[in-house]
Each structure stands twice: as C-alpha cells, then as structure tokens.
Amino acid sequence: MTNHSASRKRTVLITGTTSGIGQALSEVFAAEGFDLVLVSRNEQKLKSQAGSLKERYGAAAVTIAKDLADPKAPAEVFSAMQEKGIAVDVLVNNAGFNESGPFSETSIEKELQLLQVHVAALTHLTKLFLPAMLRNGYGKILNLGSTGSFAPCPLDAVYCASKAYILSFSHALRAELSGTGVSVSTLCPGATRTEFARKAHMESALLFRRFTMDPETVARIAYRGLMKDKKAIIPGLYNRMLVSSIPLTPGFILDRVSKLLLRRNATA
C-alpha cells in the first residue's frame, strides 16, 4: 500500500459506521493504519466504536452524530472537519437503508429520506470534500452501490433507482477526475448479513435466505479494490455472475427474478 504523505497518517471519513458494512470497513481501515471520522446517528454507539478502535488499533477516531436524512447534515459534517483542521483523504459514502415492497404500499416518508441519504447527501459530501483532494493531488472516494445498481428491481423500485444513480454518478465523476490523483470506486455488494434486511423487514425474502455474504469479507474486498482504484467492486462470484448476466437477459425475465428474490415470505 502506498502512502501519499510520509508526514501524517491518512484519514478516512466513513458514513454509517455503527453496523454492517460500514462497521466492517472501519475495522479494516483502522487495522491498515488510518485515522477515522465516523458518521452515523447513534452517538452512544459511535463513542463506544471510537473507543474500541483506539484501544485495539491505536487509531484516532473522531465521531460525528448526524442524521444524513437532514439536508443540512453534509455541510455540518464538513464544517466540523474544518473546525478540527482534519483533512479527509478517503471518503466512504456508505450510510443507507431500504424501504422495499410494492411501491403502492411503501412509505413515501421513508423513500424521501432514502433519496436524501443515498442521492443528495452522498452527492453533497462528495462536492464538499473533493476540492481539497484535488488540491492535494490525492484522494479516494468509495460510494456504496449494490448489485441492484445494474437493473430496475420490481418490489424495490426506489432503492434500486437510488443505487443506479450512485453507480452512474460515480462512473461519470471517475472519468472527469482521471489523471488528477483522485479516484472514485463503487462498491456493489449483493445481499450481505447486516442489520439492513431486519430493519427493512426483508429477512424472509429469498435473497436474504440464500445468497448472502458476511460484511467482513465484503469490507476486505472493498478495501483491496479501492486501493487498486477499481471502478466497480462486486464482491463474490455469485454476485459477479449475476451482474454479468444482466445485459444478456431479457427485461421480463429480470423482472421475474427480482420479484422472486424480493418477495417476502417466499418459499425456498
């Protein structure tokens, strides 16, 4: 692993660190010698996470308790970094959640919050932290997509559309930044055993009963891919095969597969 500056430790800012993939990524970055900025809603969990990372890895971890569904949150996170004089070398836009089900029945409040977190906050944080990365000639941005970034998903329409935005935005920005020293990668996991399915009441869906990976494996693959400046990081052979098959599969079959995998109480 190369260090762009021998004089100071690198710092990663990760959103959504208190469980799942974000928590596992925090462990990997701390083990790799990074200092951390941890952003999530639950202040108590953040504090205990920071204490544990310091104790086990000697990593300095600053915590910022913010709800990224609040449109003011990205600017507040950025000013907190400026006040503390912390330069962010790596930005990981990981925070997210799902609101799945038939669109006619899902909660519009949750869907608007989802769009705020996945689309607006991710875009806004990238806009705020990018200029300093460009000035330094070094930076890495990791945005959390999904295998659902690659095709529309009936029974998860808003979630997958938001993840398609993330993939499209990240690929375009990556091309714009070519040659600047700042890279953009998109992590596209499939079903992963985190709090995500339970919070979205999706545990009974076939997708989460059959085809899951653990967040620690996803995070290790993500870190390696990010350090190699990979464009899209798709952890797991099954997920890579699924994504490769999408352009070759007629839309009506993809729709049926999506419904089969996402329907709740589906029988195996």
Ligand SMILES: NC(=O)c1ccc[n+]([C@@H]2O[C@H](COP(=O)([O-])OP(=O)(O)OC[C@H]3O[C@@H](n4cnc5c(N)ncnc54)[C@H](OP(=O)(O)O)[C@@H]3O)[C@@H](O)[C@H]2O)c1
């Ligand atoms: N698990 C999967 O199957 C899967 C598959 C593909 C992609 N992903 C993506 O991976 C990312 C992480 O999900 P996960 O599976 O690790 O889920 P998770 O275990 O539920 O973790 C989500 C994290 O995001 C934080 N978060 C949620 N809403 C937030 C908000 N409004 N403001 C600030 N923080 C917020 C949560 O913290 P608090 O609730 O404490 O604030 C938590 O730390 C998401 O972007 C998700 O879409 C997950």
